Amino acid sequence: MKTLIVIAGPTASGKTAFAIEMAKALDTVILSADSRQFYKEMNIGTAAPTEEELGQVKHYFVHHISIEDKYDVADYEQDVMQLLNGLFKTHDTVIITGGSGLFIDAVCHGIDTMPDVWPEIREKVQKLFDEGGLKALQNEVQRLDPQYFDIVDQQNPRRLQRALEICYQTGQPFSAFRIGNAVERDFHIKKYALLWDRQQLIERIDKRVDLMMEQGLLEEAKALYPKRHLNALNTVGYKELFAYFDGQCTLKEAIGQIKTHTRQYAKRQMTWLRKDTGYQWVTSDEAKKVAATLQPSIPQQQELH
RNA sequence: GGUACCGUAGCUCAGUUGGUAGAGCAGAGGACUGAAAAUCCUCGUGUCACUGGUUCGAUUCCCGUCGGUACCA
Numbered sequence: 001m002k003t004l005i006v007i008a009g010p011t012a013s014g015k016t017a018f019a020i021e022m023a024k025a026l027d028t029v030i031l032s033a034d035s036r037q038f039y040k041e042m043n044i045g046t047a048a049p050t051e052e053e054l055g056q057v058k059h060y061f062v063h064h065i066s067i068e069d070k071y072d073v074a075d076y077e078q079d080v081m082q083l084l085n086g087l088f089k090t091h092d093t094v095i096i097t098g099g100s101g102l103f104i105d106a107v108c109h110g111i112d113t114m115p116d117v118w119p120e121i122r123e124k125v126q127k128l129f130d131e132g133g134l135k136a137l138q139n140e141v142q143r144l145d146p147q148y149f150d151i152v153d154q155q156n157p158r159r160l161q162r163a164l165e166i167c168y169q170t171g172q173p174f175s176a177f178r179i180g181n182a183v184e185r186d187f188h189i190k191k192y193a194l195l196w197d198r199q200q201l202i203e204r205i206d207k208r209v210d211l212m213m214e215q216g217l218l219e220e221a222k223a224l225y226p227k228r229h230l231n232a233l234n235t236v237g238y239k240e241l242f243a244y245f246d247g248q249c250t251l252k253e254a255i256g257q258i259k260t261h262t263r264q265y266a267k268r269q270m271t272w273l274r275k276d277t278g279y280q281w282v283t284s285d286e287a288k289k290v291a292a293t294l295q296p297s298i299p300q301q302q303e304l305h
Numbered sequence: 306g307g308u309a310c311c312g313u314a315g316c317u318c319a320g321u322u323g324g325u326a327g328a329g330c331a332g333a334g335g336a337c338u339g340a341a342a343a344u345c346c347u348c349g350u351g352u353c354a355c356u357g358g359u360u361c362g363a364u365u366c367c368c369g370u371c372g373g374u375a376c377c378a
Contacts, residue, residue, distance in 0.1 A: 071339095153344090165339090
């Protein structure tokens with residue numbers, strides 16, 4: 001049976017390096033599960049694999065779309081499953097790595113299929129929130145989908161808005177589509193998560209942010225500044241620099257904010273990962289040992305001449 | 306040296322007409338099925354700078370000390 005190896009971990013934990021090492025040992029490819037490395041316009045700030053790294057191992061889902069594109073977990077899940085279908089014909093194992101928990105889960109367990117939401121519907125729901133606030137959203141969800149209202153995070157406008165979009169789009173309650181049955185994949189899934197001492201991870205994060213600045217994050221952000229309202233740019237490392245460009249803080253403060261927000265992001269990732277007991281947590285040393293014991297996934301594909 | 310203002314949670318500050326205090330940020334924990342590096346929830350006892358006085362009672366009023374800031378010399 002084929003195997004999908006998941007390499008997860010908080011930001012700055014060394015996923016990219018571990019994945020590449022493992023991919024080389026297995027003679028296979030890497031799929032990114034990083035919702036920001038998807039975008040071709042975002043490079044330095046997302047710590048996307050370097051040209052050199054991309055040259056060492058074939059990567060998918062890195063820089064494959066534009067910040068202008070509409071792309072969500074469902075699109076991603078579909079794209080990954082289709083790709084995997086082809087890859088498993090020539091590879092016994094494939095590696096997927098990234099920090100976006102929701103995206104990894106969608107690949108591992110599937111995600112309910114739901115109709116697309118027209119832009120007009122989204123605008124309508126946004127307008128309801130802008131004008132009526134949280135309360136208006138709550139009232140509507142309670143009216144149109146009381147079942148979901150009972151279990152949803154009622155303080156979170158995003159959750160309520162999403163439910164309403166589906167209700168308005170389909171005329172049916174969101175719950176009717178939100179089944180939540182885990183799909184059984186026809187391949188094995190082996191999950192690793194990179195473990196770090198908290199303080200060490202913070203140091204790695206701080207160092208990496210400084211490195212990003214040396215590599216030209218400021219210029220990258222400046223180039224993207226005109227498009228700052230795109231959702232893809234509502235991202236740590238960019239939004240703080242946009243605030244600096246807007247004169248809301250000094251550059252030094254912006255950099256401090258990037259570090260803080262990256263730490264907070266790492267914390268949220270840990271929360272997400274901890275609740276999934278399927279992960280084997282490994283330190284970087286253990287990760288190296290794991291990679292060293294692996295056998296190539298394409299044993300007999302020598303030169304045919 | 307003089308005058309004024311300030312000294313309260315890790316940081317920035319609010320407040321108590323005298324009954325020992327609260328926000329934002331940071332931090333910790335958590336949630337999360339189509340915006341997810343997003344979005345959201347929970348958690349705040351700290352010699353209220355120090356000393357003395359007035360008072361039943363002072364962080365709050367008064368004297369002084371120390372530290373800071375501003376202005377005047």
